[in-house]
Amino acid sequence: MRRLEGKVAVITGAASGMGRTTAARFAGEGANVVIADLNVEGGESAVRECKENGGNAVFQLTDVTSETAIKAAIDRAVKEYGKLDIMFNNAGLAGALGTIEEVTTGNWDRTFAILLRAVFVGIKYSIPEMRKAGGGSIISTASVAGLRGGAGPLPYSVAKAGVVHLTKCAAIELGPQQIRVNCICPGGINTPLIHQHIPGGEPVARQVLNTIQPIPRAGTGEDIAGMALYLASDDSQWVTGTAMVVDGGLMAGGNLFGGGAASPFSVGAKWSGPSFEKE
Numbered sequence: 001m002r003r004l005e006g007k008v009a010v011i012t013g014a015a016s017g018m019g020r021t022t023a024a025r026f027a028g029e030g031a032n033v034v035i036a037d038l039n040v041e042g043g044e045s046a047v048r049e050c051k052e053n054g055g056n057a058v059f060q061l062t063d064v065t066s067e068t069a070i071k072a073a074i075d076r077a078v079k080e081y082g083k084l085d086i087m088f089n090n091a092g093l094a095g096a097l098g099t100i101e102e103v104t105t106g107n108w109d110r111t112f113a114i115l116l117r118a119v120f121v122g123i124k125y126s127i128p129e130m131r132k133a134g135g136g137s138i139i140s141t142a143s144v145a146g147l148r149g150g151a152g153p154l155p156y157s158v159a160k161a162g163v164v165h166l167t168k169c170a171a172i173e174l175g176p177q178q179i180r181v182n183c184i185c186p187g188g189i190n191t192p193l194i195h196q197h198i199p200g201g202e203p204v205a206r207q208v209l210n211t212i213q214p215i216p217r218a219g220t221g222e223d224i225a226g227m228a229l230y231l232a233s234d235d236s237q238w239v240t241g242t243a244m245v246v247d248g249g250l251m252a253g254g255n256l257f258g259g260g261a262a263s264p265f266s267v268g269a270k271w272s273g274p275s276f277e278k279e
């Protein structure tokens with residue numbers, strides 16, 4: 001028996017990176033998936049990949065800064081597949097870059113709209129559908145940057161810390177309704193988010209990410225998809241309110257990113273894109 005047989009999932013940011021890998025994995029486990037993303041080409045090819053893996057999928061053009069668009073993605077799941085069991089709030093980017101003095105309040109707000117408000121909205125509109133289905137699993141992508149300072153641009157890190165706390169607070173409210181709420185805190189995962197704007201691109205990113213944590217290889221989308229599958233499946237029936245760290249041991253300690261403000265992920269980092277400032 002496949003682990004998500006007959007379940008219905010919405011995944012935001014599923015056109016690329018870990019969201020896409022997770023969509024393909026869920027489909028391979030029997031799920032029906034709504035691919036919700038801004039990226040039409042990537043979204044449509046993710047749908048093909050899900051189908052090749054033996055599941056059903058549709059693409060729903062979604063900008064997660066829009067409350068209406070997130071609700072429409074959830075409505076699409078219900079219209080196509082009859083219910084909603086799994087909501088994966090995953091879309092994201094690096095957001096506003098620069099020092100505190102450089103970051104504008106407008107770019108701070110936009111970062112929070114994508115990385116935190118969208119997660120709130122995704123949870124908000126999942127609740128009535130999951131209640132009808134008798135329960136469900138809400139998963140959001142936070143980051144190790146939300147657990148400690150200096151592991152990402154400042155607005156990004158603060159927004160991700162918000163995702164961790166939102167997860168705990170929502171889990172308390174929704175536990176009695178059999179709706180579980182968890183988040184995943186990835187470490188350095190070799191996706192376009194990391195390598196798109198690094199001079200030298202993917203090979204350079206891989207080289208950096210191979211060395212920053214105790215397990216000497218970069219994280220992959222599969223590493224995150226494995227945790228998302230666990231949280232989505234009935235194997236995690238009694239797991240809620242958690243921030244699952246998937247980081248090759250990065251948070252265990254050691255010399256994070258070589259340490260200090262010189263870290264490419266830290267103060268004023270200019271290359272940990274994509275960022276809407278770079279579009």
Ligand SMILES: NC(=O)c1ccc[n+]([C@@H]2O[C@H](COP(=O)([O-])OP(=O)(O)OC[C@H]3O[C@@H](n4cnc5c(N)ncnc54)[C@H](O)[C@@H]3O)[C@@H](O)[C@H]2O)c1
Nearest residue numbers: 013015016017018038063064091092143186188189191193
């Ligand atoms: N890559 C890492 O090392 C890492 C580490 C920790 C957390 N994360 C988080 O993982 C999540 C997925 O990122 P990824 O690494 O797979 O990157 P990615 O760039 O490969 O994928 C991000 C996806 O989000 C989509 N997206 C961005 N803004 C959107 C919007 N406004 N509306 C809808 N879709 C939007 C993009 O189109 C893209 O398909 C993000 O939340 C990111 O912050 C990544």
